[in-house]
Amino acid sequence: MSHLDTTPSTPGKFKLEKSPYVHNRLRWHSSLAKLTCWSFMFLGFILIFFFRSPSSSPLPQDPSRRSLRTYNWGGPVWEKRVRSSARIRSRNGNGNGISVLVTGAAGFVGTHVSAALKRRGDGVLGLDNFNDYYDPSLKRARQALLERSGVFIVEGDINDSALLRKLLEVVAFTHVMHLAAQAGVRYAMENPASYVHSNIAGFVSLLEICKSANPQPAIVWASSSSVYGLNTKVPFSERDTTDQPASLYAATKKAGEEIAHTYNHIYGLSLTGLRFFTVYGPWGRPDMAYFFFTRDILKGKSISIFEAANHGTVARDFTYIDDIVKGCLGALDTAEKSTGSGGKKKGPAQLRVYNLGNMSPVPVSDLVSILERLLKVNAKRSIMKLPRNGDIQFTHANISLAQRELGYKPETDLQTGLKKFVRWYLSYYSGGKKAAG
Numbered sequence: 393m394s395h396l397d398t399t400p401s402t403p404g405k406f407k408l409e410k411s412p413y414v415h416n417r418l419r420w421h422s423s424l425a426k427l428t429c430w431s432f433m434f435l436g437f438i439l440i441f442f443f444r445s446p447s448s449s450p451l452p453q454d455p456s457r458r459s460l461r462t463y464n465w466g467g468p469v470w471e472k473r474v475r476s477s478a479r480i481r482s483r484n485g486n487g488n489g490i491s492v493l494v495t496g497a498a499g500f501v502g503t504h505v506s507a508a509l510k511r512r513g514d515g516v517l518g519l520d521n522f523n524d525y526y527d528p529s530l531k532r533a534r535q536a537l538l539e540r541s542g543v544f545i546v547e548g549d550i551n552d553s554a555l556l557r558k559l560l561e562v563v564a565f566t567h568v569m570h571l572a573a574q575a576g577v578r579y580a581m582e583n584p585a586s587y588v589h590s591n592i593a594g595f596v597s598l599l600e601i602c603k604s605a606n607p608q609p610a611i612v613w614a615s616s617s618s619v620y621g622l623n624t625k626v627p628f629s630e631r632d633t634t635d636q637p638a639s640l641y642a643a644t645k646k647a648g649e650e651i652a653h654t655y656n657h658i659y660g661l662s663l664t665g666l667r668f669f670t671v672y673g674p675w676g677r678p679d680m681a682y683f684f685f686t687r688d689i690l691k692g693k694s695i696s697i698f699e700a701a702n703h704g705t706v707a708r709d710f711t712y713i714d715d716i717v718k719g720c721l722g723a724l725d726t727a728e729k730s731t732g733s734g735g736k737k738k739g740p741a742q743l744r745v746y747n748l749g750n751m752s753p754v755p756v757s758d759l760v761s762i763l764e765r766l767l768k769v770n771a772k773r774s775i776m777k778l779p780r781n782g783d784i785q786f787t788h789a790n791i792s793l794a795q796r797e798l799g800y801k802p803e804t805d806l807q808t809g810l811k812k813f814v815r816w817y818l819s820y821y822s823g824g825k826k827a828a829g
């Protein structure tokens with residue numbers, strides 16, 4: 393009789409043999425089977441517990457680690473696209489033209505800066521991780537726009553050192569315009585780790601690769617007006633102390649300024665930080681107030697307008713994107729070369745910080761009135777106490793340093809800038825085909 397023949401087809405048909413030896417063996421087998429069964433169940437419980445535990449969630453559930461997903465890059469075709477996008481096409485007023493790696497190129501400021509550089513004949517290569525902090529389809533639309541003007545955006549993360557090293561091997565970039573960051577003041581309370589990941593770890597990762605490169609590029613990067621924090625002296629000047637950040641976002645930008653000092657000091661990297669003041673305009677960020685106020689006013693939804701203690705006005709030095717772009721180009725064009733190479737400093741290098749604001753703070757309630765006029769819809773206003781979530785009461789830039797050294801001169805008032813934004817918004821989201829996310 394073959395072994396297979398003794399196997400019961402159903403448990404009830406199992407026949408016990410009479411031999412005591414066989415009987416014991418069967419009991420032993422049955423205990424072993426039970427033990428195995430219990431072990432599997434126990435292991436199963438452990439695995440279920442492990443995978444459901446928040447600390448070990450798979451990557452997509454942890455927004456701070458979104459950008460750790462793997463991207464495809466490399467190969468001869470990819471390298472050819474990288475080189476072609478970064479190739480300088482024509483000389484500009486500043487001499488021979490520059491070749492710029494723009495991080496965060498599918499972001500709001502990144503898209504505008506990349507397009508402006510390309511327009512004047514500079515070489516531009518974008519880098520972006522296309523994370524889902526806000527509607528990624530808007531980032532894809534910006535990418536399509538840039539692609540049409542010849543800018544290739546490499547999909548990847550600034551924390552990916554191997555990718556950064558490769559990019560700087562393939563192209564001898566003269567400059568890096570570093571705009572990739574976790575933005576937003578209030579979101580820092582929801583997802584603090586994402587700020588550390590992008591604004592600190594990511595920045596250090598980029599600086600590490602740049603300092604080792606030969607030649608080292610000059611770096612211009614986005615700091616923020618939020619570094620002034622609880623500062624009450626107005627207008628905010630670069631000489632003011634910035635040691636009272638009110639949000640983790642601000643603290644990570646402030647940390648970035650100190651980190652920049654270190655890499656400049658040790659490795660001779662040329663570094664320029666730009667403190668942007670609430671930048672707005674077409675292709676803007678849906679997480680910003682002017683953007684979601686527009687969406688909500690059009691939908692007839694109520695909007696919250698923050699108010700400080702004792703009915704104090706909350707105001708911002710709103711700055712139009714085209715002015716910011718000019719400031720960025722001015723910073724790139726006046727950036728001196730880094731002095732080190734291959735990780736060794738050869739002499740002192742340039743270290744700068746500038747305010748890029750509009751010199752004219754506007755109360756948030758006035759911004760809403762302008763939107764109401766442009767949209768021809770009355771907003772459903774609800775006045776709310778300024779929440780303790782990192783927001784500060786007002787910002788106001790002193791821009792004389794940027795004026796003097798970068799030729800920065802903002803030209804767009806809020807009414808004019810919002811008019812351009814609203815025109816773009818209505819055409820982009822026309823016919824309600826796309827919902828502003």
Ligand SMILES: O=C(O)[C@H]1O[C@H](OP(=O)(O)OP(=O)(O)OC[C@H]2O[C@@H](n3ccc(=O)[nH]c3=O)[C@H](O)[C@@H]2O)[C@H](O)[C@@H](O)[C@H]1O
Binds near residue numbers: 668
């Ligand atoms: O300059 C910067 O460095 C930062 O600018 C931007 O931050 P903020 O100036 O806070 O802009 P934004 O959120 O549009 O709120 C605008 C105003 O509306 C008020 N506000 C906001 C929300 C709301 O529901 N109600 C309201 O009154 C709010 O109190 C505020 O007064 C960038 O997002 C940030 O990434 C960073 O770049």
